[in-house]
Amino acid sequence: TLAAPAIAQSSNPEIRWRMTSSFPKSLDTLFGGAEFLAKRVAALTDNKFQIRVFAAGEIVPGLQALDAVQAETVEMAHTASYYYVGKDPTFAFDTTVPFGPNARQQSAWMHHGGGLDLMRDFFKQYNILSFPCTNTGAQMGGWYRKEIKTVEDLKGLKFRIAGIAGMVLTKLGVVPQQLAAGDIYPSLEKGTIDAAEWVGPYDDEKLGLFKVAPYYYYPGWWEGQAQLSAYINLNAWAKLPDQYKAALQSACAEAYVDTLARYDAVNPAALRRLVAGGAQLRPFSREIMAACYKAAHELYDEISAKNANFKKVYEPWKKFRDDEYLWFRVSENSYENFAFTAAQTVK
Amino acid sequence: TLAAPAIAQSSNPEIRWRMTSSFPKSLDTLFGGAEFLAKRVAALTDNKFQIRVFAAGEIVPGLQALDAVQAETVEMAHTASYYYVGKDPTFAFDTTVPFGPNARQQSAWMHHGGGLDLMRDFFKQYNILSFPCTNTGAQMGGWYRKEIKTVEDLKGLKFRIAGIAGMVLTKLGVVPQQLAAGDIYPSLEKGTIDAAEWVGPYDDEKLGLFKVAPYYYYPGWWEGQAQLSAYINLNAWAKLPDQYKAALQSACAEAYVDTLARYDAVNPAALRRLVAGGAQLRPFSREIMAACYKAAHELYDEISAKNANFKKVYEPWKKFRDDEYLWFRVSENSYENFAFTAAQTVK
Numbered sequence: 063t064l065a066a067p068a069i070a071q072s073s074n075p076e077i078r079w080r081m082t083s084s085f086p087k088s089l090d091t092l093f094g095g096a097e098f099l100a101k102r103v104a105a106l107t108d109n110k111f112q113i114r115v116f117a118a119g120e121i122v123p124g125l126q127a128l129d130a131v132q133a134e135t136v137e138m139a140h141t142a143s144y145y146y147v148g149k150d151p152t153f154a155f156d157t158t159v160p161f162g163p164n165a166r167q168q169s170a171w172m173h174h175g176g177g178l179d180l181m182r183d184f185f186k187q188y189n190i191l192s193f194p195c196t197n198t199g200a201q202m203g204g205w206y207r208k209e210i211k212t213v214e215d216l217k218g219l220k221f222r223i224a225g226i227a228g229m230v231l232t233k234l235g236v237v238p239q240q241l242a243a244g245d246i247y248p249s250l251e252k253g254t255i256d257a258a259e260w261v262g263p264y265d266d267e268k269l270g271l272f273k274v275a276p277y278y279y280y281p282g283w284w285e286g287q288a289q290l291s292a293y294i295n296l297n298a299w300a301k302l303p304d305q306y307k308a309a310l311q312s313a314c315a316e317a318y319v320d321t322l323a324r325y326d327a328v329n330p331a332a333l334r335r336l337v338a339g340g341a342q343l344r345p346f347s348r349e350i351m352a353a354c355y356k357a358a359h360e361l362y363d364e365i366s367a368k369n370a371n372f373k374k375v376y377e378p379w380k381k382f383r384d385d386e387y388l389w390f391r392v393s394e395n396s397y398e399n400f401a402f403t404a405a406q407t408v409k
Numbered sequence: 410t411l412a413a414p415a416i417a418q419s420s421n422p423e424i425r426w427r428m429t430s431s432f433p434k435s436l437d438t439l440f441g442g443a444e445f446l447a448k449r450v451a452a453l454t455d456n457k458f459q460i461r462v463f464a465a466g467e468i469v470p471g472l473q474a475l476d477a478v479q480a481e482t483v484e485m486a487h488t489a490s491y492y493y494v495g496k497d498p499t500f501a502f503d504t505t506v507p508f509g510p511n512a513r514q515q516s517a518w519m520h521h522g523g524g525l526d527l528m529r530d531f532f533k534q535y536n537i538l539s540f541p542c543t544n545t546g547a548q549m550g551g552w553y554r555k556e557i558k559t560v561e562d563l564k565g566l567k568f569r570i571a572g573i574a575g576m577v578l579t580k581l582g583v584v585p586q587q588l589a590a591g592d593i594y595p596s597l598e599k600g601t602i603d604a605a606e607w608v609g610p611y612d613d614e615k616l617g618l619f620k621v622a623p624y625y626y627y628p629g630w631w632e633g634q635a636q637l638s639a640y641i642n643l644n645a646w647a648k649l650p651d652q653y654k655a656a657l658q659s660a661c662a663e664a665y666v667d668t669l670a671r672y673d674a675v676n677p678a679a680l681r682r683l684v685a686g687g688a689q690l691r692p693f694s695r696e697i698m699a700a701c702y703k704a705a706h707e708l709y710d711e712i713s714a715k716n717a718n719f720k721k722v723y724e725p726w727k728k729f730r731d732d733e734y735l736w737f738r739v740s741e742n743s744y745e746n747f748a749f750t751a752a753q754t755v756k
Binding site for chain 1: 511629690692739
């Protein structure tokens with residue numbers, strides 16, 4: 063029902079922000095997620111709040127996006143917090159931690175399990191406010207030049223993998239390597255590295271790794287989900303009218319739904335193309351999974367013993383995760399285990 | 410960066426809408442989801458677009474919410490489309506279909522798999538536009554007075570279950586019953602019915618069914634997810650300023666994230682309380698699952714043969730679902746099968 067048109071009372075200002083992405087434009091999933099977010103904010107504010115998205119390197123390098131927000135070089139960034147574990151491993155919890163929750167469970171922890179409050183409390187030290195706005199779902203376990211069957215096969219493996227997962231694998235003899243996306247293919251081709259992980263079928267296909275490292279392992283136990291957030295400078299945030307704050311918050315949630323749906327929609331066909339192109343799908347052996355699980359939890363205990371920020375998040379995070387695991391085993395997981403294979407097994 | 414404050418140009422009107430819910434206020438998950446949505450729309454429009462939420466029965470009975478939107482008695486409803494399969498079984502696809510996708514896959518189908526377009530095309534016949542705004546995740550398989558071990562045990566079972574799932578179970582001898590939430594407990598207590606399904610631990614606990622039907626089965630194969638949408642009258646929609654349309658769309662996505670996260674956060678403790686209170690958890694046998702899977706797909710072929718609306722959605726839906734199932738088996742499902750049990754099995 064239309065009530066009497068009100069006299070215009072809005073004095074919402076025109077605001078222009080810059081959002082620096084950690085990703086190149088060619089990653090239409092991740093870079094596209096930031097563009098989607100900016101478009102929705104404009105639509106929600108009669109185009110008065112304009113956010114311009116910059117690709118990695120246009121303002122600052124991809125892995126300095128968070129620093130640029132902290133310094134207020136830009137008002138906001140679209141990045142993965144786990145790129146910054148060198149500053150503090152606590153950053154990882156906002157994106158992903160090996161053997162962590164799946165996407166649904168991460169979202170539950172964020173919005174109704176205390177996770178968002180814990181992470182925002184931590185980010186405040188960097189003058190930053192976060193809103194989850196992207197998820198990739200469970201990632202793949204990467205590309206290997208040779209088969210990896212046992213824990214022994216991990217020893218000395220030069221593996222392009224970063225952050226906490228690299229620290230876990232170091233315990234098992236892996237030599238983690240840090241390489242930008244563009245350097246992965248030539249390094250595998252030359253044999254400078256033995257293996258590399260990236261994201262999942264759709265994004266991985268763009269790098270062409272199956273041609274030089276055909277063994278494609280799963281699951282990516284270090285990224286049972288990967289959440290990306292919008293990281294906003296708190297001074298810039300404080301200057302926003304309430305309506306624009308609401309617009310940013312809602313647009314982030316909408317971008318979250320859209321990006322995850324997109325990944326889930328484009329990955330099946332990409333995996334089929336990769337396998338047709340020669341990728342050899344392999345599951346990690348249970349021996350490897352179990353050794354990594356143990357190493358990961360040892361690492362978390364070690365970090366907790368010396369880092370109060372980490373411990374403060376890790377303890378409630380672990381309790382929440384374990385509760386979620388138990389519940390999801392019941393209806394969700396038993397449904398999926400039946401349904402996903404029924405077309406092949408029910409005759 | 411603040412640009413020069415603009416002269417107020419907005420002439421957005423004050424608009425008041427009524428949203429009728431299919432649920433009572435006591436279901437804080439579902440009724441609360443509609444209230445969340447209304448609050449966010451207000452925040453996004455400087456409180457100019459106000460949506461008042463009415464519980465089932467306040468304007469129209471819960472199962473007439475869609476009719477009230479079609480007739481423009483109210484501008485919008487928060488309901489589950491599968492309550493209306495009596496009009497046309499095609500309605501089910503917007504909520505859930507037995508052996509359908511999980512929540513992630515449903516969202517992928519909706520937003521990047523053509524599902525939203527297909528459903529909106531169908532709803533247009535009812536002068537309605539839909540926005541997904543709630544999901545419960547995989548539901549439980551209901552409460553039974555006696556154990557159900559074989560397909561034979563289903564024969565003659567008076568089971569409170571509705572819609573397409575009731576039609577599937579009829580093929581196996583079940584006698585489906587339609588009962589409002591408040592009538593389930595006394596009917597089970599008296600033995601008028603033998604079993605009843607509702608939602609999942611948190612919502613089920615409110616009905617107290619474990620006291621009169623202690624066997625709690627899983628998975629709820631007829632609801633591998635259940636999506637609820639905001640259903641909006643197209644005439645009312647056409648009168649909205651663009652900014653308010655954007656606000657409704659974004660608020661629905663935000664409500665979707667929030668409700669699913671909430672279900673996932675509250676269910677683990679509810680299940681624990683139910684088990685402590687005497688609920689006996691039981692998985693459906695593989696024999697029962699397989700028989701239901703076959704009966705469901707026979708039913709879909711039968712309906713497709715005589716209903717062009719259904720066929721038009723079912724065929725692309727099935728193809729999309731099957732592709733999703735294959736992909737999710739790889740990384741997502743293998744990750745979960747390991748991780749969810751690792752705390753118990755990795756020593």
